[in-house]
Amino acid sequence: MTEFDPADHFAPDRLEKLGRLREAGVDPYPPAFRPSRSVGGFVDEYEDIEEIEDDTTHRLAGRVHRINDLGGIAFVEIEDESGAVQLILDEDTDGYEHIDELDFIDIVGAEGEAVRSNTGELSLHADSFTFLTKTLKHHNPPSQSELGDRYETRAVKFWWGEVRDPVETRYRMTRQLRRFLDDCGFLEVETPVLQNVAGGTDATPFETHLEAKDQEMYLRIATELHLKRLLVGGFEKVYEVGPVFRNEDIDVTHNPEFTMLELYQAYADYTDMMDLTEDLVAHLVEAAAGDLVVTYDNPLRDADGNVRTDEENDVLTEPVEIDFSPPWPRMTPEEAIERYSDESIDVTECDDEELRELALAHGGEFPGGYSRGLGIVELFENVAEYEIVDPTFVVDHPKETTPLCKDHREKEGRIERFELFAAGFELANAYTELNDPVEQGELFAEQVARREAGDEEAHQMDEDFLDALAHGMPPAGGLGVGIDRLAMLATNSQTIKDVIAFPIRGE
């Protein structure tokens, strides 16, 4: 049996204070306190009153952010979620005798009346003072601390608004998202995280093991194939917002687990999805940022698309204004290449080989073999994607880019797909969903071939999904939105970690 020795884990001086409190019969961790109001509410009521003549008793609680003990009188600033206020404790205060045991960041409660200090500061003159949570770690005031990203102290970093605000805004945005879609008649559903076949996109899955059946399983890389099964089952408007897992590396716009919205609407197509995306994203940005035009400190990139940094590895940025007011421009990949490339490349003038040379020259790669469509995509990603600032739909991709999308109703070799870009990265992806089981089977087979040819991220065959599709999925539009990235733009965060409460630890 392993003994737990607090001295191995916690600050010795605080453990001594904890012991002294217990010896004095004070519970350092009482079960409840029940404040009569928030600190912010208290401040709001009295802050404009010069001469406070009000003997109402208030009970306030919060974390200690300052202690000025003058001996005989002490000023203790506490802060809760709504604001901060100063407590005045003196020899008449019940509990003042334990002031020596009080530390910065302890959580305390006090009961008393609103007063002004001699310097005029709104305060609560405490009749009683109670320890609510004795802390056992030291912590310096913000003026003494650097804001770091170390996971183990992440809980504490939320005290400072710089860390907390983007995360809080992100959760409020998700809340708005659910309201919006619920109001549109979508049903929120949950599909399996553990899957036999990880499909729905090209990505490397996490592998795990199911002991009960002694079989390998995967964490989902997308929710697409299960949401489509729901369409087969008669659900007509469904969405899921939740984590997906991709076993790939970590950078400013990628975290191995991230939150994705996927939604599917029966009898709709990708143009309906574009309209919905404009409404939804604009609504969310406005709700989160307070305006449809947001300022974003966009990372600067060199000619190769690499992020530029200074000697201390700080990412260099330039502020850009991103205007989310609908409607947003819609252009094909070729049009985007011509518009955003420095040389105004017109790929319609290139034959297949010229296009391949051009794509390779701009850093393109073709691990699973070259085709004209893939050449266009590589060129787009290398010359155009980073240049797009305002939200822009890139539409009608080459057929090779995904095996899950329906052929374009007019354009040969194209599919009915769009991607939404803003600030140089992809925010959303949508299709007129493929519901032809034979073509789906053929496309899966092509993927398997590509996989065997060396493209490790190509799809696997999903027989169960094909079987479902063969029972009839109505024509449908589907949409995926990267919630973390949308939150980045809405909160002017330069790294995805800033909008994730507990980002994964790097190696």
Add this chain to the structure above:
RNA sequence: GGGUCGGUAGCUCAGUGGUUUAGAGCGCCUGGCUCUUAACCAGGCGGUCGAGGGUUCGAAUCCCUCCCGACCCGCCA
């Protein structure tokens, strides 16, 4: 997978052309103080310098290996 930078007191950091006793601010401890605002005043404690090995009369400092962290590249959303 490749690269850059970093790890020194509880926290944030300085110190490294090799030298006796490794520093600062904050925190902490003792004492004082009834209107403070990072309170103040006086005194004090606190570090096997990320781990291991090597070079050397002598290593926080030079070399090697490893661990951990931040960032960049490739890939991916």
